[in-house]
Amino acid sequence: GKIISNNKAKYKFFLDISDLAQHMFVCGVTGTGKSNFIQHFLLNFTQHHDLPFLLTEFKGEYQFLQKKIKNLLIIKPGENFSINIFDPEGADPEVHAERVFQIFESGGLLEGVEYSPQMERAFVDILNKICPKPENRNWEAFKQISEKYGAENRDLMYKKSVTAVQNRIRRYSLGTLKNVFVKKSGLAVKELFDHKVLLDLSSIIRLGGEKEDALFFLNMILKYLWDKNIGIGSKDYEGIKHITIVEDAQYFAPEELSSRTKLSSYLEDIALLLRGTGECLITLATRPKISKEILANCGVLVSFQNHMQKDVMQELLNIDEEQKEYLSMLQRGQCIIRVNSIEKPFLLITPY
Missing domain, CATH: 3.40.50.300 (P-loop containing nucleotide triphosphate hydrolases)
Incomplete structure (x- = not known):
């Protein structure tokens, strides 16, 4: 100027x-x-x-x-582009899991969910079972692992919290937003x-x-x-x-x-x-x-x-x-x- x-x-x-x-x-x-x-x-x-x-x-x-x-x-x-939120792309998988949870929380995606430290730990534990293994980095594995995790816990309120989180996240694996969050091909994010x-x-x-x-x-x-x-x-x-x-x-x-x-x-x-x-x-x-x-x-x-x-x-x-x-x-x-x-x-x- x-x-x-x-x-x-x-x-x-x-x-x-x-x-x-x-x-x-x-x-x-x-x-x-x-x-x-x-x-x-x-x-x-x-x-x-x-x-x-x-x-x-x-x-x-x-x-x-x-x-x-x-x-x-x-x-x-x-x-023409999508990401796999479970793929750390070379970063530490455990750190990646923590940060994915923090992004969900800071973005307001967990508002209305009955939040507790136990729920956070459960969510991060589930992500920790998914992110390190390439074969688990998909929505089907997330569904299976989270359902198994929920079934192993007997606390009713705990189950409800985990179910609520599952429902919030599931919208990214189904319907129109699936094409945004299911990685198919093309550039890696870091590229x-x-x-x-x-x-x-x-x-x-x-x-x-x-x-x-x-x-x-x-x-x-x-x-x-x-x-x-x-x-x-x-x-x-x-x-x-x-x-x-x-x-x-x-x-x-x-x-x-x-x-x-x-x-x-x-x-x-x-x-x-x-x-x-x-x-x-x-x-x-x-x-x-x-x-x-x-x-x-x-x-x-x-x-x-x-x-x-x-x-x-x-x-x-x-x-x-x-x-x-x-x-x-x-x-x-x-x-x-x-x-x-x-x-x-x-x-x-x-x-x-």
Whole structure:
């Protein structure tokens, strides 16, 4: 974009890749330029850097990029891609089992189930019988092993809890969502992170899934991203190696998550712990009502027109009280941007 000075667009601005390594958050009400900003960012970035990225969206606003970005893969869960949640893909099977349970819990998929520590242990025990053995990594084995596990326990409430969990999970093995969670062929999940990928989660909704199902799917994908980065570690760090971009981040790492549960989302973990491995996280939201851990770990903050939680954006952008009022007056395509390596925030006009 161009920096606005004295009400005129004067100087071209390019973000340095070293600034991007500190993560970025983009905020603004619908229709003011967030997605357009990222579209232009990707077009510009891919002209200068040949790095893999994962872009997650719901609305189909990025599909046209396949004609403009070479070798961009469009992944549609249930249509041309699926995952096997029981397959650790090289990670420790017991750790994988624990994390699958945590993803279910943090995603709200166990809400309404009579929860107990015993139920958690039972669920993880069942997963521990499935994940280590390739022949057990399927829904039929899950059904058989969980039924056997339930039959061996005599406590009635315990049985009811296990049955309730089975019913919640069974929807992924039957009906329209089966095509999302039954791995057939194609890329392994970890192979996605070697390519430029657009992950279109709207296919899950079209198949009859809900927001929680899309959240579960994305968290599973991010779990494998976490495993790959942790396996590599921060040795021989040479800057950004992969970019993860998440539209509508308020669904995947809401501010309320950390307040209502001790669990964190994988987006939070990536923001906090994977920077040193070469992972860059870019999140977009209509307002800054996302995890404070993500916001606190962003070196680049961009705000288009915004009317809500302006006090939060004032603090993040490091602007004064008078400048805060400009957040509501920004025109379409205009944004206030703060970069850690630049002393003061400034006004930018982006192509729209």
